[in-house]
Amino acid sequence: MSVSTLGAPARADVVEQTESPPERRKSSRLPDLRRWISPLAIVVLWQLACESGLLPPDKLSSPWTVLQTGVQLASTGELGDAFVVSTTRVGVGFVVGAAIGLGLGVVAGLSRWGDYLVDPPVQMLRTLPFLGLIPLFILWFGIGEEPKIALVALGVAFPLYLNVHSGIRGVDSHLVEATVALGYTRTERLVHVVLPSALPNTLVGLRQSLGVAWLSLIVGEQVNASSGLGYLINNAREFLRTDVIVVGLVVYAALGLATDAIVRLVERRALRWRA
Amino acid sequence: MAGVTVSVRGLTKRFGERAVLRGLDLEIAPGEFVALLGRSGSGKSTLLKVLAGLDTDVTGEATVDGQVSVAFQQPRLLPWRRVWRNVVLGLHPAGGKNVGNKHVGDTNTAGRDVAVKALSEVRLADHADAWPRTLSGGEAQRVSLARALVREPDLLLLDEPFGALDALTRLAMHRLVEDLWQRHRPSVLLVTHDVDEALLLADRVLVLDEGHIAAEYRLTHARPRQLSDHIDVRARVLGDLGVTDRATA
Ligand SMILES: Nc1ncnc2c1ncn2[C@@H]1O[C@H](COP(=O)(O)OP(=O)(O)OP(=O)(O)O)[C@@H](O)[C@H]1O
Ligand SMILES: [Mg+2]
Numbered sequence: 429m430s431v432s433t434l435g436a437p438a439r440a441d442v443v444e445q446t447e448s449p450p451e452r453r454k455s456s457r458l459p460d461l462r463r464w465i466s467p468l469a470i471v472v473l474w475q476l477a478c479e480s481g482l483l484p485p486d487k488l489s490s491p492w493t494v495l496q497t498g499v500q501l502a503s504t505g506e507l508g509d510a511f512v513v514s515t516t517r518v519g520v521g522f523v524v525g526a527a528i529g530l531g532l533g534v535v536a537g538l539s540r541w542g543d544y545l546v547d548p549p550v551q552m553l554r555t556l557p558f559l560g561l562i563p564l565f566i567l568w569f570g571i572g573e574e575p576k577i578a579l580v581a582l583g584v585a586f587p588l589y590l591n592v593h594s595g596i597r598g599v600d601s602h603l604v605e606a607t608v609a610l611g612y613t614r615t616e617r618l619v620h621v622v623l624p625s626a627l628p629n630t631l632v633g634l635r636q637s638l639g640v641a642w643l644s645l646i647v648g649e650q651v652n653a654s655s656g657l658g659y660l661i662n663n664a665r666e667f668l669r670t671d672v673i674v675v676g677l678v679v680y681a682a683l684g685l686a687t688d689a690i691v692r693l694v695e696r697r698a699l700r701w702r703a
Numbered sequence: 704m705a706g707v708t709v710s711v712r713g714l715t716k717r718f719g720e721r722a723v724l725r726g727l728d729l730e731i732a733p734g735e736f737v738a739l740l741g742r743s744g745s746g747k748s749t750l751l752k753v754l755a756g757l758d759t760d761v762t763g764e765a766t767v768d769g770q771v772s773v774a775f776q777q778p779r780l781l782p783w784r785r786v787w788r789n790v791v792l793g794l795h796p797a798g799g800k801n802v803g804n805k806h807v808g809d810t811n812t813a814g815r816d817v818a819v820k821a822l823s824e825v826r827l828a829d830h831a832d833a834w835p836r837t838l839s840g841g842e843a844q845r846v847s848l849a850r851a852l853v854r855e856p857d858l859l860l861l862d863e864p865f866g867a868l869d870a871l872t873r874l875a876m877h878r879l880v881e882d883l884w885q886r887h888r889p890s891v892l893l894v895t896h897d898v899d900e901a902l903l904l905a906d907r908v909l910v911l912d913e914g915h916i917a918a919e920y921r922l923t924h925a926r927p928r929q930l931s932d933h934i935d936v937r938a939r940v941l942g943d944l945g946v947t948d949r950a951t952a
Contacts, residue, residue: 508919551928563821569797600911601782602775602779603779604780606759606775606779608756609755609756609757609771609772609773610792610793610795611795612795616795620781620792621781624781624783627783700834701782701783701834701835702782703834
């Protein structure tokens with residue numbers, strides 16, 4: 429390209445600008461497709477490995493078998509029942525843990541004494557590997573629903589507490605001062621300034637805690653369960669049913685992804701002002 | 704109290720051992736435009752905070768008759784509220800005010816109407832539904848002014864509100880503030896580092912030094928003023944601030 433008249437490059441610019449939007453739209457969809465190449469290839473290789481006998485079914489079933497088993501488990505209602513039991517555990521545990529994490533986070537974030545009294549024990553407990561508490565939980569709660577729910581609740585409470593606490597502490601004192609100057613009371617400032625400014629952190633905490641919730645459930649259900657997805661998986665192990673195990677894992681993964689997607693959606697709506 | 708909007712007597716403010724304000728006296732008449740100059744660290748913002756009721760840990764007397772509004776150097780808009788809802792914030796106390804018999808708050812349309820009217824006074828009515836992060840510096844500062852004005856203050860405190868703006872925007876803001884002041888007639892106390900700004904806008908220029916008002920000048924030229932109108936005062940104010948000005952010396 430040579431430097432010609434002043435007009436020419438400018439005109440070229442215009443042409444490029446009017447043409448680029450559709451092109452960009454196309455190219456923003458292409459990578460999505462290309463990103464599917466290797467996952468699909470892996471599934472195909474997996475299927476081939478199984479068919480050739482390289483992977484015996486007692487080590488890993490083929491994707492096709494897994495699919496068939498999944499459909500069959502779903503149609504007998506077995507999968508649905510397990511699904512309901514497991515999501516209930518996570519749901520109850522999450523509500524309990526979130527209430528504790530949010531409540532303590534707000535108390536420690538808002539009041540000086542709350543911080544003195546609440547933060548040190550929480551910070552100490554946080555360093556405990558909470559999944560290691562399972563033996564104690566079994567001693568305390570038996571082997572029913574309670575130890576699993578307690579484990580989920582515990583896992584949920586910490587990330588929420590930490591993020592809510594730091595969100596409230598991190599409120600911009602200049603904004604608070606501006607509302608003081610406008611005559612806002614402590615409670616009004618809490619509603620209009622402090623809590624909204626802690627929302628982004630709170631949602632980060634929410635996402636982390638939901639991830640931990642599923643992890644806690646999976647671990648809790650491995651140890652002892654007479655129902656739920658974990659029971660399905662453990663039971664299948666005894667009969668070398670690797671297809672059922674994989675179905676259970678896929679459902680776990682789907683549930684984790686679904687809850688994460690929901691939080692992302694909430695984030696997008698609630699944090700539009702940041703975008 | 705037909706006499707004064709602001710009355711300060713013997714105001715002293717200490718930070719630890721150090722007295723930043725030492726027996727300061729100040730009166731501002733209703734509708735008077737006062738500019739406050741002073742070296743960095745001389746206590747201008749400290750005085751403003753006392754008048755705004757943000758700092759009550761002082762000795763002496765400081766009374767303000769009527770409603771007070773503040774605009775700070777940074778606009779301090781709540782980023783999670785759309786522009787008009789930020790303006791409605793200014794309608795507090797009691798979460799709003801009454802127009803006719805109707806309560807004006809941040810949820811009803813009456814609140815929005817009041818906000819949009821205030822925004823149109825700073826020529827931002829078409830940004831009412833924008834998020835604060837999408838505003839330019841000058842626009843955000845104008846929203847902050849609208850929020851201060853919407854409560855129809857008797858005293859408007861401005862702490863270097865144009866300090867962060869570019870020179871052109873600043874000139875436009877001078878016009879705007881002068882215009883708004885002439886329309887609503889609040890008393891104004893404008894803290895600034897810009898001597899020319901003070902000479903263009905104020906009825907009275909004060910120099911804060913050593914914790915009290917060290918010098919005071921009345922400006923009588925008709926508005927709108929030229930930069931050359933108070934050239935004599937300019938040299939003396941600069942002298943008070945410890946600066947010798949080549950242009951006038
Ligand atoms: N919270 C505080 N604690 C201790 N010292 C303070 C505090 N606030 C202000 N000061 C001190 O008081 C003095 C006056 O501060 P102030 O902010 O009023 O100055 P200023 O005249 O507004 O200066 P500038 O023009 O730079 O804004 C400064 O020396 C500052 O260090
Ligand atoms: Mg200051």
